[in-house]
Amino acid sequence: MKNKRSFYWLMSLMLMLTLFLAACNSDANGDSGDGEDTDTEDTTEDTGSEGDSGEEASGEPQEGGTLNYAIDGEPEGILNVHYYGTATDFEIIQFAVDPLFEYDENLAIQPNVADWSTEDNKVYTFTFEEGIKWHNGDELTVEDWKFALETLASPDYEGPRYANVETIEGAKAYRDGEADSISGIEVISDYEIKITFDKARVNNLLNVWSYPMNRSYWEGVEVADILDSEKTRQSMMGTGPFKLTKVVPGESYQFEANEDYWKGAPKLDKVIVKVIDNKAVIGALENGDVDMVPVHPTLGEQVENMENVDLVTYPGLAYYYVGFKFGKFDNEKKEVVEQNDKYANLELRKAMYHAINRDEWIDAFFSGYGSKVNAPVPTAHWIAADQDELNDYAYDPEKAKSLLDEAGYKDVNDDGFREDPNGEEFVINFAHYSSTNPTFESRAKALTQYWEEVGLKAELEMIESSLYYDKLEKDAEGIEVYFGGWGTGSDPDPSALWKSDQLWNYTRWVNEESDQLLEDAIDIDVVGTDQEKRKEVYAEWQKLLNEQLPMLYIAELQEIYGVNKRVGGVEFDVSGSNSPHEWYIQN
8 A cells, every 4th residue: 555645745735835836847836946056065974776877777776875866946944744744854854754644546445554434424433453653652542633622723833734624623722711621522442433423424534634743752842832843844743764864954854764663664774855946956876966846848859868867757636827906805704795797708718718828838948848737637636527527718819819809808999909808908917826837927918918919918917926816816906817736635525725715716706506515515415425426516616617617727737757677666646645654776
């Protein structure tokens, strides 16, 4: 069974924004990997099998050795799985932690540290593996999970994962200070715990937070102080296959094998995670300075031609889109309180879609390592609708012009650009996040040029990445059409992004049919526990969004890694890679 580690940053939907934008920069919920030059300490060790030797490895696992793993974006430095906010941080954290559950190649949840049983999808009994040790020698018990759930539900918790505990019965009362404990958590023994949720749902298990916290490690540290504690910034406590032993903040993170790992000692002696500039990836791979690193699609062909490196690709679970702002959101009332009708005309949105040559755009800016997507669900996900049942909105500038003419968008003053149906100036105000990556502005300009070619004037605003999503969330003035990315995790429920009462529904699109379908898809009374029925509901939802176009779905990308041929035991599929305790250096 693989320990599919890629889903655990997807637990927080906002963090997926950070992930996807940084992945595009490396790209890989924001914006931390945008390519500032970094003087990285050379912590590469001589393992007796340099990556640039030109010799083919025999394929036989070597006992020991050091693997040099690279990330091409500067981490935020939060080395705590309960608090991290960027994918780059999780790239470091992953070597030291174990989730309670894992996912197979079909994205189905499987037992890992814990197994479970339920009769009604509301009350679950979890049974932990016995004998699992924390890196400090403590034995893992259910009390450590209880401690984690209480921490995330604490009113002093400053991380982003309260959503992963709020559906537990009594969590809200605990957070609001109305209770001293969470009523839905019942410890039965050291290895058995009962969790009662506030109602039966299809996705209660998928949504609940699945990482324990070591109680003795955090003894004496108040919840309000955890985020800024040295124990979060300079060290790490987990049950995973490697122990963090040395930190050079923003430069390198050294791990040694956990010989007492409950699945067996890792094959590697050490893993060194190095932070490198994305412009240095090619040289680092060619020289054997790094063994594994995410590769931006524009570099894929160069890596593919290397003799000492394999280019590994697998289906991604994220997509790019162009969104429209249909109104403004009041987060206290949990509703859209102001409507913006500028893009309310469906024919206008269809015309803007037909104007975009998505195939050309993907080839130009991602070297073809991707494809068109026609709904807000990547095609590799199990809930993806049959693509033959979705409108494709193929590149057709003449059709775009015809749609605009019929909708009343015509050039009435002969300046080369169309006015709106009232004869007033019409300008698409388009926003895109900025960084040191020059392709960001180029790809944004390409989209505005497509629209201008059919007579729609467009003005581009590049906004600093660190401010971008804050502006989207607050419906900042001037942002009408915007570029974004999102990902779909193991729990495909997109309610937090699309329900009319949700802050992260950045388009501010309100549609009762959409809301009802999303509710039906997790309603035990509607779909029971039948995955196919749930998929059918999500397929209907995708068809609705494909027809109504609250956003223009642009592209889905492949995930790409460069892996030195001396590395063995690494496997990838749609859910990510297997556990690093199975990786090894080949003789």
